[in-house]
Amino acid sequence: LHSKLFCVQARVPTNIAFLKYWGKSDAAHQWPANDSISMTLDLGTVTKASPAEHTEILDAQGNSLPRHFVLKPLKHIEHLQKLLSFSEPLQFRTHNEFPASCGIASSASGLGALTLAAIAAWTRSSNFDELASKGFGLERLADLARLGSGSACRSFWGGMVHWQRSEHAASQMVAPIANSTSWALRDAIVILDANEKSISSSDGHRAAWTSPQFSDRLARLPQRTSAILEAIAVRDIDRLGPLLEVECLEMHNIAATSEPPIHYISDATRAFLSYWDQHGPRNAYYTIDAGPNVHIIYEEAQKDSVARVLAGYRYLDTKVGHGPELSVVL
Ligand code: PMV
Numbered sequence: 001l002h003s004k005l006f007c008v009q010a011r012v013p014t015n016i017a018f019l020k021y022w023g024k025s026d027a028a029h030q031w032p033a034n035d036s037i038s039m040t041l042d043l044g045t046v047t048k049a050s051p052a053e054h055t056e057i058l059d060a061q062g063n064s065l066p067r068h069f070v071l072k073p074l075k076h077i078e079h080l081q082k083l084l085s086f087s088e089p090l091q092f093r094t095h096n097e098f099p100a101s102c103g104i105a106s107s108a109s110g111l112g113a114l115t116l117a118a119i120a121a122w123t124r125s126s127n128f129d130e131l132a133s134k135g136f137g138l139e140r141l142a143d144l145a146r147l148g149s150g151s152a153c154r155s156f157w158g159g160m161v162h163w164q165r166s167e168h169a170a171s172q173m174v175a176p177i178a179n180s181t182s183w184a185l186r187d188a189i190v191i192l193d194a195n196e197k198s199i200s201s202s203d204g205h206r207a208a209w210t211s212p213q214f215s216d217r218l219a220r221l222p223q224r225t226s227a228i229l230e231a232i233a234v235r236d237i238d239r240l241g242p243l244l245e246v247e248c249l250e251m252h253n254i255a256a257t258s259e260p261p262i263h264y265i266s267d268a269t270r271a272f273l274s275y276w277d278q279h280g281p282r283n284a285y286y287t288i289d290a291g292p293n294v295h296i297i298y299e300e301a302q303k304d305s306v307a308r309v310l311a312g313y314r315y316l317d318t319k320v321g322h323g324p325e326l327s328v329v330l
Contacts, residue, residue, distance in 0.1 A: 006050060007329040008120040009052060012112030012145075013044035013321045014104060015154050015185055018244050018253040018287065019221075019228050019235035021206035024050050031172070033208070034221045036163045037228055038154045039297070041187060043098045045109035048329060049117035052091035057114075060095035070162040072107075073114050078149035080115065083144075086122040093291050098316065102208065105201070105289060111148035116141055117322055126328040138323075142174050150205075158322035159183070160232050183235045184300040188307075189316045192268040193292040199262050201290045207258035215252055230314070237299050241285030244297060248287040255290075266292040272313070281305040 006177050015038040038196050046060075055077055057208035073092075081087060091116060099102050119141065126130040128138070138156050146153035153174045154161040159181035164173040224243060231239035243267045255262040269292045275295070276286060284298035284306050300319075309315075 002077075006124055007048055007323075008050075008126070009046060009116055009327050009329050010048045010113045010116035010120060011044050012109050012116055012155050013040045013042065013158070013324065014106065014109035015040045015151065015161065016287065016297075017151065017154075017289065018160075018245055019225060020289075021150050022205065022251045022254060023214060023218075024150070024205050025165065027156050027206065028133070030147055031166045031167075032163065034218055035165050035225045036151070037152065037160060037177070037225070037232075038151070038163075039160050039185060039187065040158045040321045040323065041154060042318045043104070043109070043154075043316075044321070044324075045094060045096050045106060045113040047058075047092055047110075047113035047117040048092040049090045049092050049121035049217060051121065052089050054268070055089040055091070057092045057094060060093050062093060065090070066329070073111065073148070076111060076114065077118060079147060082142060083147075084119075084122070086118075088122055090116060090118060098242065098312040102313065104316075105291065107149040108155045110152075112145045112152040112324065113251070115145040115148060115152070116326060119144070120326055125326075127326055129171045135248070139174070143172070146174075151201075151262055156214070159320060162229070174314040177229065177232055179233055179235075181320070183232070183320065184307075185237075185297055186300060186317065186319045188296040188298070189308060189318070190272060190294040190296065190310060190312045191316065192272055192294065193266055199290075204255055204258075204262055204264075204290055207260070207262060208254055210255045210259035211257040213257055217254060218251055236282055237297075241283070241297065244285050244287045248289075252288065263286070264290050264292060268292060269294060276309070279309050281309060292294060 017038045019037040021032045021036035025031045025033045034169035096106050119136050123134045142153040144157035153161050160177040162177050165173045228243050252265050284302050287295050
């Protein structure tokens with residue numbers, strides 16, 4: 001293919017953390033303070049990359065995007081160029097499969113798709129086998145995406161994914177959890193406030209260490225990690241669910257007791273949670289990320305009862321998803 005005409009399309013899914021990555025042990029290298037576990041969702045970001053005169057990130061129609069939206073991605077591209085010695089400028093066209101105002105953080109899928117599209121374009125790779133033959137297997141791609149957004153590294157596999165912390169780069173591991181891909185879990189994302197969060201997760205990671213409760217959390221987490229892994233291994237939603245709820249409330253408590261305090265949970269979130277406590281069906285559980293919206297995690301069989309309880313709310317219903325995709329655009 002003529003290099004100017006080479007255009008690749010990457011699709012990387014987003015994910016919802018069951019066990020939250022909150023706090024870094026090394027900010028510069030983006031090492032997490034604790035393990036995290038997530039479910040890959042059936043929603044993602046699609047990004048095309050092709051050689052260009054200068055590097056730019058546009059929307060799918062080729063229109064420019066607000067500066068605050070492209071700042072972090074452009075920095076990540078620059079970082080990858082330096083790290084991997086690629087100098088070719090690329091034009092990116094990107095599109096989220098979820099509505100911009102639905103309150104889902106797009107950093108995992110966004111930075112993931114950007115990383116995959118960029119490396120495929122620079123190496124002129126049309127598929128994952130070609131990428132692997134050039135030294136960019138999934139593990140390495142996930143590791144490079146991690147530098148843009150920590151949670152992006154978990155988006156390189158479908159099903160459930162475990163990111164294991166380590167003090168040493170070589171023993172860091174991100175891997176899918178065996179047998180989780182066929183567990184038909186769903187996620188109903190209840191949109192309580194569609195506005196962008198005002199405090200970035202980077203600020204939250206930094207502040208975590210100032211919470212007087214953070215070290216207790218870190219000490220408690222190995223046991224919760226094992227319990228979540230066991231619940232997933234036996235596919236028991238009633239073992240997994242209560243752990244999800246305790247875990248997300250603990251993360252929000254760390255944020256709220258940080259200096260300065262960070263409040264992602266809003267009055268609308270609290271009002272919803274008390275409604276859910278009264279009316280939510282059994283076998284359906286919540287988790288909340290760094291924002292006010294609530295994710296209801298449940299098994300396919302509960303779809304109708306969840307829909308009945310959420311009827312008065314705006315929500316986006318999705319399910320467990322598969323890993324990234326890559327193709328050449330002709
Ligand atoms: O990937 P980051 O730096 O945006 O951090 C993600 C933090 C949470 O979404 C709150 C938790 C997680 O593990 O995804």
